[in-house]
Amino acid sequence: MRRITDTSKQSTKVYRRKPGSKKLWLSAIFIPLATGFTGMSLMLVLLRYLPLPDQSLVNPTEIESDDGLRLAEWTSTGTDEQPVPLSRIPKALVDATLAVEDTNFYHDHAIDLKSTARAMLVNLRHGQVVEGGSTITQQLAKNLFLTQDRTYSRKIREALFAMQLELHESKDWILNRYLNVVYYGHGAYGVQAASHLYFNKSVDDLNLAECAMLAGLPKGPSIYSPLTDMRLAKQRQHVVLARMVRAGYLTKGQADAAYRTPIHVATYHTPVVRAPYFTAVAVNEAKQQYQISTEHLYQGDLRIHTTLDPLLQQAAERAVQTTLPKGSDIQAALVAIDPHTGAIKALVGGRDFKTSPYNRAMAPRQPGSTFKGILYTAALENGWTPANQVESKLTTFVYGPNHDKQYTVHDYGDFYAERPLTLREALARSDNVYAVHTNLAIGPQKVVEMARRMGIESSLQPYPSLALGVFPVSPLELATAYATLANGGYRVSPFAVKEIDSPGNELAAHPSPERVISPQIAYQMTDLLTSVLERNGTGYSVHDYLHDVAAAKTGTTDTDAWMVGYTPNLVCAVWVGYDSNRPLTVAESHLASPIWAKFMGTVQTHLPYQWYQPAPGLKPYTLDPLTGKLATPLCRTTEIDYFVPGTEPTSPCPVHAPAQPEQKSTPKQKLFGWFQKWF
Structure with a gap:
């Protein structure tokens, strides 16, 4: 995948080869080669008169929210929404690019034979293509017309396209086009986008030091980015400045002065796409569920309609940003789905997609006490009622076929009620003794089966500790399971893509909701879960963010903080923790609840509802x-x-x-x- 990038402006010009041109190219290569010098001349004539791949405007693949807002567009070269003419690009940036990428650009004809020969020897020694030796013209040809495959056939086609480019276009046109499409990292294509990303200024305003740093990025954008490693970025800048001195563009003194010039990297960066974590999920789903190939996505002319609600997405991102402490490495994930359909309405996979695209909304973590919503659903189905009581005290359970195993259960802080609790009070207080007693009483295997029915697909084992959420599940799985309670007993399958507009494309059908628990049990659990947000409940501290009744459950482990809950219109699961599984402080263990409550307060305003009526019977x-x-x-x-x-x-x-x-x-x-x- 090349990129998914924000597209708030006009469509991108995308170059596409005409159908049937492959045979013409084969003829243009092999017939002249077979006829010697005369044939080579003939090949150049053919390349001059064969048209370049179609340069007409082609609609790229567009990704839209539920209400038609464009989230991103997908093309093989990125968006060309910020093109700048060569006259506006600083001479220092042009010189730096030529010095480090192709010193003989204005003297060679498309191919640097010396570099190509050296690269071929290296590749033959390794038995595969490991070095390119490409000129700027070849790099542009690859970006415009070819894939990134490292094969001999692709290198040959790249060279021929480069020759054809130079037979059709001027050197200045090629250099200008290259500078407007080359990838500079973090989703930025072209010098203007890169200048705004790294230095928060227009390309016209870059100084020599900034130009040298920018010119060094295409070689390894993820390695030399000043946003991620300034030390390596400075090392690469030094190489570029040295090359400029060697090429005669700078004196040694000018290069040294530029290296000493302070670099002020932009501290705030607008995301390259709206809802980047969600957009990545939608693209992946389009490829897997709709059998859309990467090549088809690159070719464009697709419109992917997603399930995202922009207002809820904005509320989700704001809730995460305003709650997580600044300067900390702690991460968060939020996923919200429509319980009636499974449509994903908002998704946040981390605090910053550019620095960490890892999607934590899909990542398994220990759910802690949020798993009790599933446990007690199984209990109600197996004869328990809200009136069942269990003594809350330090307890050692004896279990196993021969009653030879022991499991001692502790409540949070070793604080116990020291009296019998009803199911409602045990759920509100998140009592662990009650949970393990229930698990062993009905049989852990029945709890595992209930979790499967409600949408948990991660590995679970029928152990006593199952009741306390020790087996990792993802936020999306947990939201799916609670959706079964929110919709009256039906399991739904979460999805991000509603449909894809594509000529001749058969659209996949989403699975219909399937009843897995009775409406009576779904209502009983929903009613019990409202107590978590009432006085003496573990979620009561955030009830002021809410505007109406809701059902919820908190969960905490040494390394994970959770809150999951719902209204009749939306289910939301929130996770907070460290990627490294670092233990949470007491304050950090309470961060998931305000994120959930801030978001759900907006949900209650945006999606008003009537609370549930008791199920018949x-x-x-x-x-x-x-x-x-x-x-x-x-x-x-x-x-x-x-x-x-x-x-x-x-x-x-x-x-x-x-x-x-x-x-x-x-x-x-x-x-x-x-x-x-x-x-």
């Missing part, structure tokens, strides 16, 4: 959470839970039972009592 009962029994008028703390008829508690709270009133005596009893007293 469920009835509410008021319980005393201390006993798990039906509350009485004397119970000071109560909770309302929903039950399938026949599973609800039937006895009242024994701790707060009202005193029995004295029974009044009947007249007959009073008379009998009077008679008994006197006689």
Whole structure:
């Protein structure tokens, strides 16, 4: 893949070879070679009169958001949206480029025979193409007309295209075109884009030191970028300045002065594409799910309609940027999907795509207590009810076929309620003892099966620790699993591409939602998860960011912080942590919740909703959470839970039972009592 880049302006001029031109090229090569000197002359004539590949405007592949906003466009040469004429490019940049790339550019004819011969010897010694020896004209031909394959056939075609270019165009035109399409790193193609990226200025305003640094980048943009390694960038700048001295463009004193000139690298860079992590996912999906080849993407004339909501994407990026501490290496990921369809509406894979394109929204990490949403869904399906109670205290569980294995469970900070908890309170407090007890009671294999049904595809093992989220899953998987609860029990398949406009292209159909749990269980879990955002819940600290009711679950491990939750219209999962698995500080372990809440506050405004109604067949009962029994008028703390008829508690709270009133005596009893007293 060459690039995906922002395209807020006009379409790019893309060169495309005419159909059937390959046979003409074969004829132009082999027939003249077979006829000696006369044939070589004939070949030059043919190259002069054969047309260059079509230079008409071709629509590139466009990538659009759900509402039609252009996110990016894909071409083999990048966008040509910032072309500058040669007259505007500083002479120092032109000289530096010639000195380091092709000193004899204005003297040779397309091919540097000496460099080519040297490269051929090196390649023969290695048994493959490892060195190019290409002139600027050859590099331009490769960028305009060919792939980046390192093969002998491609090098031969590159040389012939270079010869044809010089027979059709002037040296100045070729140099100018080269400077406007060559890749300078971090998604910047052409000198103008590179100048803005690295120095936040127009190419006209570059000084000698900046020109030398820029000219050294095409050799290895990822190695010599001043954004990633200023030491290597300065080393490369020194090489360029030395080459300029050798070529006669500078004196030694001028080169030394330029090397000592301070370089002020831009500190803020506009992303080369909108929603770059999402765009990369969409392109990859287009290639895999729609059988679109990379070559087809390069050829253009495709329009990829994605599922992205630009407003929600902006809110997601803002939530991450305003929450993560500046100057830290800590990373975050956020993914939001429509629970009814699986459409990905927003996705952030890290804090900066340019410095780290690794997509953490797709990366498995330990989910911690967010896995309990899946665990308790399995429990409700296997006979548990909200009234089930488990003692919250330091517990060592004995398990295994022979009851010869032990597993000691600790709550966060070794703080325990030291009393029985109902399912609602255990979920709100994120009690680990309750979770492991539940896991072993229903059987870990049933929890694994439930996770599979809800959309978790990562490896899971039926161990006691499964309940505590020790097996890594990705944020996208977790959002998919919680979507099953948000939509009433259907599993959806997440996707980023809605359709692709392409002549003759068969569009893939997205899988239909599949019911995997009952609507009653989905509603019970949703109702229980709202307690996480209420007083005494682990998510209560961020409830002020929200404007209405929501369901959610927090999760924390030594190295990962999570929050996942939903409204009827959207599910969002957030992860925070270090790529190196460095342990989180106490403050860092609480960063996922505000990111989630800031984003979901915008969601509630942008996508208003009516909260869920109880599923048919469920009835509410008021319980005393201390006993798990039906509350009485004397119970000071109560909770309302929903039950399938026949599973609800039937006895009242024994701790707060009202005193029995004295029974009044009947007249007959009073008379009998009077008679008994006197006689």
